[in-house]
Amino acid sequence: MKPMKISEAVVRRLPIYLRYLNELSLSHIQTVSSQDLGEKLDLNPAQIRKDLAYFGEFGRKGVGYNVDYLIEKIRQILKLDKTMNVALVGTGNLGRALCNYNMYIKDNMKIVAVFDADQSKAGSSINHLKVQPMQELADTVRKLDIAVGIITVPAGEAQNVADQFVAAGIKGLLNFAPVVLKAAPGVRIHNADFTAELLSLAYYMDAHEDEREREVKS
Numbered sequence: 001m002k003p004m005k006i007s008e009a010v011v012r013r014l015p016i017y018l019r020y021l022n023e024l025s026l027s028h029i030q031t032v033s034s035q036d037l038g039e040k041l042d043l044n045p046a047q048i049r050k051d052l053a054y055f056g057e058f059g060r061k062g063v064g065y066n067v068d069y070l071i072e073k074i075r076q077i078l079k080l081d082k083t084m085n086v087a088l089v090g091t092g093n094l095g096r097a098l099c100n101y102n103m104y105i106k107d108n109m110k111i112v113a114v115f116d117a118d119q120s121k122a123g124s125s126i127n128h129l130k131v132q133p134m135q136e137l138a139d140t141v142r143k144l145d146i147a148v149g150i151i152t153v154p155a156g157e158a159q160n161v162a163d164q165f166v167a168a169g170i171k172g173l174l175n176f177a178p179v180v181l182k183a184a185p186g187v188r189i190h191n192a193d194f195t196a197e198l199l200s201l202a203y204y205m206d207a208h209e210d211e212r213e214r215e216v217k218s
C-alpha cells in the first residue's frame with residue numbers, strides 16, 4: 001500500500017493528541033469527543049475531526065472516539081508501534097537532563113546509548129547508560145539498530161556530530177544546539193531551539209500588549 005501523505009501540521013499535532021489520550025487511558029476513560037479534545041488541547045474540534053478523519057472513520061456521532069483504538073492508530077501512524085532506539089551525543093548539562101528523563105515509558109522512544117568526546121567522561125554512568133567514546137558511535141548504531149540521534153553539544157561542534165551520525169546511517173536527528181545544520185538528502189533534522197522560542201515569545205507578548213492598549217483606548 002502506498003504510504004499516506006500527511007501534512008506536517010497534522011503530524012505535529014498527533015503527539016499532542018497522543019499525550020492526552022494516554023492520560024485518559026491511564027484514568028480508564030474509554031471514549032472522548034472532539035469537543036472534549038478541543039477544550040483540553042485548546043484546538044478547534046472541527047480541526048481535530050478533520051485531522052483524525054485522515055486515518056479513516058474512528059469516531060461515532062454522539063459517542064466520540066474510542067480512546068485505546070485512537071491511541072493504537074496514532075502510534076501506528078507515528079511508527080511508534082515498535083520501540084525506536086535513540087543515541088545521544090554530548091553528555092553535558094542538557095544531555096544528562098534528557099537521559100534522566102525517561103521518555104520510554106510513554107512514547108516508545110528509548111535512549112539506548114550516549115557518547116561524548118571528553119575522554120574523562122567515558123565509562124561514567126547516566127541513568128544506567130554508560131558514556132561511550134565517539135569512536136564507538138558507528139558500531140553501536142549498527143549493533144543496537146539506532147534510528148534517531150540527539151545532538152546536545154556546543155553549537156560549533158553540532159555539524160560535525162550530525163555528519164558522524166549520518167555517516168553511521170542515522171536518518172533522523174533532533175538538534176538542541178542553536179545552529180542551523182545542513183541535512184544530507186534523505187535525512188530529517190528537527191531543531192529544539194530554546195533561545196529562538198524565548199525570543200519569539202517576547203515578540204508575541206509585545207503584540208498582546210499592543211492589542212490590550214488598543215482595547216483600552218477604544
Ligand SMILES: NC(=O)c1ccc[n+]([C@@H]2O[C@H](COP(=O)([O-])OP(=O)(O)OC[C@H]3O[C@@H](n4cnc5c(N)ncnc54)[C@H](O)[C@@H]3O)[C@@H](O)[C@H]2O)c1
Pocket residue numbers: 089090091092093094095115116117118134152153154155157160161175176177178192193194195
Ligand atoms: N535547546 C535547548 O533548549 C537548549 C538549552 C540549553 C542548551 N542548549 C544547547 O545544547 C547544547 C549543550 O548545552 P550544555 O549546557 O549541555 O553544554 P555542556 O557544555 O554542558 O555539554 C556539552 C557536552 O558536549 C560534549 N562535546 C563537545 N564537543 C563534542 C563533540 N564533537 N562530540 C561529542 N561530544 C562533544 C562536551 O564534552 C560536553 O560534555 C549547546 O549547544 C547549548 O547551546 C540547548
